[in-house]
Amino acid sequence: MVAAIVGQGGVEVETLADLFSVSAATVRRDLEVLEKQRLVTRTRGGATTHASFNDLPLSYKTEQDTLEKRHIARQALAFLDGARVIGTTGGTTVSEFARLLMDRDGLTIVTNALNVASYLVSNPRLRVFSAGGEVRSSSQETVGPTAETFMAGYNIDVAFIGVDGVDAAAGCTNYDPVGARVNAVLREQARVSVVLADATKIGRVALAQVCKMSEVDVLVTDARASETALANIRARGCQVLTV
Numbered sequence: 001m002v003a004a005i006v007g008q009g010g011v012e013v014e015t016l017a018d019l020f021s022v023s024a025a026t027v028r029r030d031l032e033v034l035e036k037q038r039l040v041t042r043t044r045g046g047a048t049t050h051a052s053f054n055d056l057p058l059s060y061k062t063e064q065d066t067l068e069k070r071h072i073a074r075q076a077l078a079f080l081d082g083a084r085v086i087g088t089t090g091g092t093t094v095s096e097f098a099r100l101l102m103d104r105d106g107l108t109i110v111t112n113a114l115n116v117a118s119y120l121v122s123n124p125r126l127r128v129f130s131a132g133g134e135v136r137s138s139s140q141e142t143v144g145p146t147a148e149t150f151m152a153g154y155n156i157d158v159a160f161i162g163v164d165g166v167d168a169a170a171g172c173t174n175y176d177p178v179g180a181r182v183n184a185v186l187r188e189q190a191r192v193s194v195v196l197a198d199a200t201k202i203g204r205v206a207l208a209q210v211c212k213m214s215e216v217d218v219l220v221t222d223a224r225a226s227e228t229a230l231a232n233i234r235a236r237g238c239q240v241l242t243v
Helices: 002-008 013-020 024-036 066-080 092-099 114-120 145-151 177-189 227-234
Strands: 010-012 040-043 046-049 085-088 108-111 127-130 134-136 141-143 156-162 165-167 171-174 190-196 208-211 218-221 239-242
Touching: 010 013, 013 024, 013 046, 024 040, 024 046, 066 092, 066 156, 066 190, 066 218, 085 092, 092 114, 092 156, 092 190, 108 114, 114 127, 141 145, 141 177, 145 177, 156 177, 171 177, 177 190, 177 208, 227 239
Parallel strands: 085 108, 085 156, 108 127, 156 190, 190 218, 218 239
Antiparallel strands: 010 046, 040 046, 134 141, 165 171, 171 208
16 A cells, blocks of 8 residues: 555545555555554545655565566666676665676675675675765665765776656656765766666656766666656656666
């Protein structure tokens, strides 16, 4: 139910009842529970995403749209060809991509995502460099000046970047301005930038810009995304792949 509300921003009780084939009374009871957990905010006749949703731990966000994120991650593997040094941010879709690197060898990974670094370091055939700084529980990423300086010290073949919003006019955006600056530095250090974002992020505009769409080489998303929104993104010079 949370995924449906997050995906649309706000949903009426009747719509949720039809979607899950339950009564309106059942939906209202479930929404009361979700509101107490700070996952949704009740409105007159429905519910919207709670303001704190984007600060929830990564472990909860990982449960949302898992299948689509895995398809996106597999598609992203195509951009490893010829790459020796790759960079990654954190985020649920990028974390799914990182899991697919475990059977690789000869790669160097530069990341500010502690969960990515701790997972990949168990493969002795990979070199892993992890940024320091303040750790955000919502993404398990390090942020701040230390992380920015760290990222600026590496030459990256391909950067795989997770963001909170992708919009043709607003570009790629994050809810956390400090984290957005780290992502921006990683993109600047990369020869090729690949943004991984499921369809719920397309058309969304978060607080702080990471980069313009014209500065992104490739966007990998899923087929649920609006064709109009994707066409507008392509018009900015960004290649778009859907899975």
